[in-house]
Amino acid sequence: MADKSLPSFKGTQEQEQKLLAVIEKNKDLPGALLPVLHEAQEIYGYLPIEVQQMVADGLNISLSEVYGVATFYTRFSLNPKGKHQISVCLGTACYVKGSGKILEEVEQMLGIKSGECTPDGLFSIDSCRCVGACGLAPVMTIDENVYGKLTPAEVHKIIADYMEREGGSK
């Protein structure tokens, strides 16, 4: 379950109050678990076991049920995300235009694999299936910014710029 390499849970009182309010609002809704987990992830940024436990207690269901749902859906993350979240589209349109090489370049530069976060917490990489910007394929998003019609060389420059702004991390 909880990976030893994960940083310890650092939830605040304020976050907990917010989560309890969300649970209260939804607890009588049929099929409340998914909407609650969506909002919980919004509050904490990810779904550590401590948060899952609070959701289980609040909705009066077992932790195993919450864990089962949280691990089933790719949108729910049990690992924290980086300050900058990089997402490379591996949808079909991007794939045939070479997004595999884009992902390789990002992974190589940051020294982590897709689904992981750099040890300094600055960057995390994910791959996704189609952000719907197929006209710009291949596409990568960093936080809210969309970068389209990419080549590995451009990716290198974009990531290097981010690294530099973060004070030469790595």
Next chain:
Amino acid sequence: MTIEELNKIKNEYEDLVKVRKVVKEKAEELAKNTGYRKQILVCGGTGCTSSGSKKVLKTLEESLKKYGLDKEILVVRTGCFGLCSLGPIMIVYPEGYFYAQTNPEGVKRIVKEHLRDGVVCRDLLYQETVIDDNTIISLSETNFYKKQLRIALRNCGVIDPENIDEYIATDGYQALYKVLTSMTPDEVIQEVLDSGLRGRGGGGFPTGRKWMFAKASQGDIKYVACNADEGDPGAFMDRSILEGDPQCIIEAMAIAAYAIGAQRGFVYVRAEYPIAVQRLTIALEQARERGFLGENIFGSGFNFDIEIRLGAGAFVCGEETALMTSIEGNRGEPRPRPPFPAVKGLFGKPTVLNNVETYANIAQIILNGSKWYASMGTATSKGTKVFALGGKITNVGLVEIPMGTTLREIIEEIGGGIPNGKKFKAAQTGGPSGGCIPAEHIDTPIDYDSLIAIGSMMGSGGMIILDEDSCMVDIAKFYLEFTVDESCGKCTPCRVGTRRLLEILTKITEGKGEPEDIDKIDELSKHMQCSSLCALGQTAPNPILSTMKFFRQEYIDHIYNKTCAAGVCKSLIRYEIMPEKCKGCTLCARNCPAGAITGTVRNPHVIDTTKCIKCGVCMSNCKFGAIRTV
């Protein structure tokens, strides 16, 4: 809301919206009634938003204000126009002039030169629309639009999706009024049945029959649901409809609810579609305010409301029983059928579940009649189909065509052909459940049955064009990787079968394929098709089977000759510098991450294949095209 009030709004906004639908002279005439000299439509769909349409919109509004034009020129943020590769898109009405790939600097010029001084910025227009010095054609006259027939997409790129009045102006909610005040539920179902409409999510089941079964099911509580969990990577029809015309889905769901006797509806939409979710949320609020949702709609005694539920990134949830399990708050795993959802669906109650695009046709069928709808298309597939055209094609975007249009028309005329002078190799339809249509079948008319006959399927509407640089074994492997990731794991044939198939394919692409692999794939595929629980597993082998059928030689080359003609499979290729083309600029050697390239300035360089990691950096950097794969 009464019909008089509805018609009053319609009359008030009708001309304003019509200006965007008719041709020049008529539009200019109509524009006089609207109080606006010109209207500027800016695409606010996901594609154009990604390419920067928000900045374009902001600059446009600021510039109009700066020149004092903001009172006489109306700015409308619409949904998707369809030509996503040319975004951000901006259209000027009444002329219908089409500015492509706009940016803030260009917008400033357009406002000053075109809108203020009346001189069109020709260099910023989409070049296909500039015929000669005197003629500029409008958006609707371009090759991309001419061949299309827009029913499901009729309002996308035309109306402001966040303004219900513009939807009302295009006959919005007239169909719901007609149904509630002058038709019985059976008559509604008969009309849908007669139209020949089949499910647009991929299955192709007759929509009217689905409704008939749900109506016949006993129970006080029934549900209607909308499947907006568009998971096929590379497909974005449903998203564009929700972003461009969300009210048409709400109206259609209300009609379906009336027909089967439901009072509540659910839209299950991907959380990855934030703009669609936001527009739908706004649309629901506006529909409630106006009384199109809620109690006693149009004074008929019919009550209905809709809730949004967000998916969480599981492809299998596009399968109907899995989707319902997910709405119920569980792991989205499918369950065996029967019982079918029409008998026992959401929360155990009879449920009708239709896809977004299916719903988008309903109001038009009710208003124009089943005969009108059934007059379009082929013998067994009526109406139109929306495709998301992507991959190696000039006009990447969204197209809606009458059923029976050939693949050739889509690729060569609407799609503008294959870029960079490359040759068309195949079109992939139906995503991870579908197959490839090779060049020899390019004249196949597209409908449900002809696609199945050649081993592909309609699917939800993703259409990825592949050219000679695409390796078909690699494409099959790509889809298998996808199904391995997305298999929910409930049934063994799918969970284990997809993984074994992927292992065999990986072996083949790494040059370790053995002759018996082809038979193994055949046998395993057959078992998966027969014994998987849901369509995900049953159709997972399709991408391999169809590529093996039409591109068998490629499999044989990979297995026996250890070559990949398209130069995609890394283990089977090596990079080579052609000495006659190499100028010795040293760029490749300086960029090679493995230090595998040696040579002196102004002399041809050489790649040491023992050091080369085949990353391709040298080839993408070479300015002289001197590096090739062999």
